[in-house]
Amino acid sequence: MESATWQKILDLCNRLSNVTYENLTKIIRLESTGSATAARNLDDSDQNDIDTWMGGGTCFSMTWHLYQSLRDMGFNPRLVMGHKRKERNIHCALILPDADSDFLFDPGYLIFDPLPIPLPKPFGAGEALFPLVPNSVRLVRPDMDSMELWTGGALNGAGKLSSPMKLRFEYPVAGVSVEEFKQHWSESFYREMMTYPVLNRLDRERGVQYYYQKGNLVTRDANGSRMERIAEPERVEKLSEIFRLSPELVSKALGILSK
Numbered sequence: 001m002e003s004a005t006w007q008k009i010l011d012l013c014n015r016l017s018n019v020t021y022e023n024l025t026k027i028i029r030l031e032s033t034g035s036a037t038a039a040r041n042l043d044d045s046d047q048n049d050i051d052t053w054m055g056g057g058t059c060f061s062m063t064w065h066l067y068q069s070l071r072d073m074g075f076n077p078r079l080v081m082g083h084k085r086k087e088r089n090i091h092c093a094l095i096l097p098d099a100d101s102d103f104l105f106d107p108g109y110l111i112f113d114p115l116p117i118p119l120p121k122p123f124g125a126g127e128a129l130f131p132l133v134p135n136s137v138r139l140v141r142p143d144m145d146s147m148e149l150w151t152g153g154a155l156n157g158a159g160k161l162s163s164p165m166k167l168r169f170e171y172p173v174a175g176v177s178v179e180e181f182k183q184h185w186s187e188s189f190y191r192e193m194m195t196y197p198v199l200n201r202l203d204r205e206r207g208v209q210y211y212y213q214k215g216n217l218v219t220r221d222a223n224g225s226r227m228e229r230i231a232e233p234e235r236v237e238k239l240s241e242i243f244r245l246s247p248e249l250v251s252k253a254l255g256i257l258s259k
Contacts, residue, residue: 065122
């Protein structure tokens with residue numbers, strides 16, 4: 001791939017890294033439209049301009065934006081679904097084929113670096129470690145048809161992980177059609193995680209991740225994680241500040257969830 005083209009891809013990933021992963025927009029859109037398809041179509045209409053998003057989006061919004069943007073650049077990426085334990089099609093990402101190596105893009109898991117996908121043994125190493133901060137990533141290829149995403153803590157000065165690797169998702173690398181992807185996207189509006197706020201933001205420059213769920217804020221950096229409880233009277237102000245969302249959006253979504 002030409003260096004100028006690769007730089008355009010990296011610039012796209014950098015822009016997307018400034019978007020907060022959040023389900024508040026999704027909750028508001030579902031409540032205002034009354035159906036998952038209508039809510040998803042509203043997201044479709046804005047996906048090519050990050051600045052028009054109400055706030056951020058979940059893995060489906062972010063992956064769809066990346067998919068459309070890469071298609072506009074002349075590429076042919078594949079949408080892939082992620083399975084977790086007994087939960088199927090709970091996550092999504094995309095694979096970009098290239099002459100030298102296929103690349104995994106997983107913005108929904110706050111991985112904003114294109115990761116070269118290893119070949120399974122005996123054709124390749126079978127796995128590859130990427131020492132990102134604050135979460136290291138390992139891709140494992142058991143065979144040609146599947147891939148596993150593992151994450152753990154950052155590497156310390158001794159070359160050891162600050163926390164052990166955990167299996168996050170399994171991906172069939174063949175991918176799914178746009179129609180199937182949108183079907184899983186619509187189904188995601190009715191999953192259990194839509195009954196409480198989930199927010200996730202990565203400060204790539206400082207190497208800090210902020211994750212909020214069910215009243216608890218987890219801050220993770222190269223030294224490890226710490227958790228704090230955000231009191232209800234302070235939630236709108238603090239969540240707005242930490243996750244760079246408007247207070248009105250946070251307040252509206254929390255109001256919907258409290259009904």
